[in-house]
Amino acid sequence: MSLRDGGVIRDGYHADVDELRKANTEGKHWIAALEAKERERTGIESLKVRYNQVFGYYIEITKTNLARVPADFIRKQTLVNAERFMTPELKELEERVTGAEVKLLALEQDLFAQLRTTLAGHAGRLQEMAGKLALIDVLAGLAETAALNQYTKPVINESGLIDIRGGRHPVVERLTEEMAFVPNDTLLNLDSHRLQILTGPNMAGKSTFLRQVALIVLLAQIGSFVPATAATIGVVDRIFTRVGASDNLASGHSTFMVEMVETATILHSATVRSLILLDEIGRGTSTYDGLSIAWAVAEYIHDRRTLGSRTLFATHYHEMTQLEQQRDGIKNFRVAVQERDGDVVFLRKIVAGGADRSYGIYVAKLAGLPQSVITRAQDVLVQLERPESAQIAESVTTHTEPAAAPLPQPHPLVEEVRQIDLFSMTPLDALNRLADLQRKVTPSSKDAAF
Ligand SMILES: Nc1ncnc2c1ncn2[C@@H]1O[C@H](COP(=O)(O)OP(=O)(O)OP(=O)(O)O)[C@@H](O)[C@H]1O
Ligand SMILES: [Mg+2]
Structure with missing residues (x-):
């Protein structure tokens, strides 16, 4: 109007x-x-x-x-x-x-x-009233949501414990009405269960679980009931998340750079009282770079001398499940699936232990990649997974091209140059050594000495 x-x-x-x-x-x-x-x-x-x-x-x-x-x-x-x-x-x-x-x-x-x-002339009073009404509105909204969706009253204390029984994702559970949402438990504390490594296939429910824990903690701390059957929430000072891929090209940051900047912020800002959620740290670079970074980040967070924060770490780097044996306070969990006649059934249940497969190709097939791509991917995977395939690129044979050529060996002269100890040489020694090297690459040239 x-x-x-x-x-x-x-x-x-x-x-x-x-x-x-x-x-x-x-x-x-x-x-x-x-x-x-x-x-x-x-x-x-x-x-x-x-x-x-x-x-x-x-x-x-x-x-x-x-x-x-x-x-x-x-x-x-x-x-x-x-x-x-x-x-x-x-x-x-x-x-x-x-x-x-x-x-x-x-x-x-x-x-x-x-x-x-x-x-x-009454702006002050009106704003105060608006503020109060807004608060009533929010609290009434939380109460209504809690009543309609079987939320429970959390116990909030300073124990450092996050113990959620039958936790659900408040939004996803509303969207999966036909396929009932599968509730999951969470146990984190400041000691034996500080860092959870969560593995499991693509589409299994890792990201959903991470967000659900964060939302339950957040809801509890803003005074709401929570989507769970029971929950004890040891207050957190902040929730840090590194989830999803995004880039900020305008500010000169690539996708991976954004991921690293955010990870850096978390490592610099979190405290032992924080809750950290990392969803597939390190996937934006080469496999070994990514795994190395993910591994080191997990160790840094786990170590009480650096952070010791309660952390959920979802990853497809199954190697990281080895951390559980190496360090107290790290626990492996995985999202269970069932394999039946080549099909994967997603059970959405989080259980103890690590996963060893991601079923990525299966999910790619569900997503509709051309069958020839799927078949070829399966073929490449078999070759890559052979134990003797040390060099990834070399182990993959192609249909039309001959196998990749072996890596060139460095020239012996290069090795010789590398071994020269410059700091223990006089300038004259160095010149003589240079003449020596030159003689080796051009045999016909006249000997020169200084
Ligand atoms: N507990 C659950 N109960 C029912 N459905 C769920 C549950 N958790 C997740 N889902 C469904 O599964 C879908 C995939 O979940 P999610 O994105 O969390 O998988 P993911 O393990 O993170 O996969 P990726 O490794 O590919 O990232 C969700 O969009 C949701 O619809
Ligand atoms: Mg995910």
């Missing part, structure tokens, strides 16, 4: 507004009545009273009926197919209607401005 068009003041608020509004609508009835009257008087069925911005109200008569126009019609305008006329009576009505319209609009704008000024 625009103030310029009026209609902002409700009937009954101001007597003058009501009166002008009545005159305005009644005026329009009068004009309709005039149209009917003139039709009858002239016998012209197509006679119309119309309005436009330039001429105001006028009577329009088509060319074929011009002969029947009465003498008291005053011609105003001639069109191709019609003529437009005025009568003194129409003129008078027009003044009454448009006069009321203009006055009404001015009055409405005036009243609106007054109201605004009055309200501005």
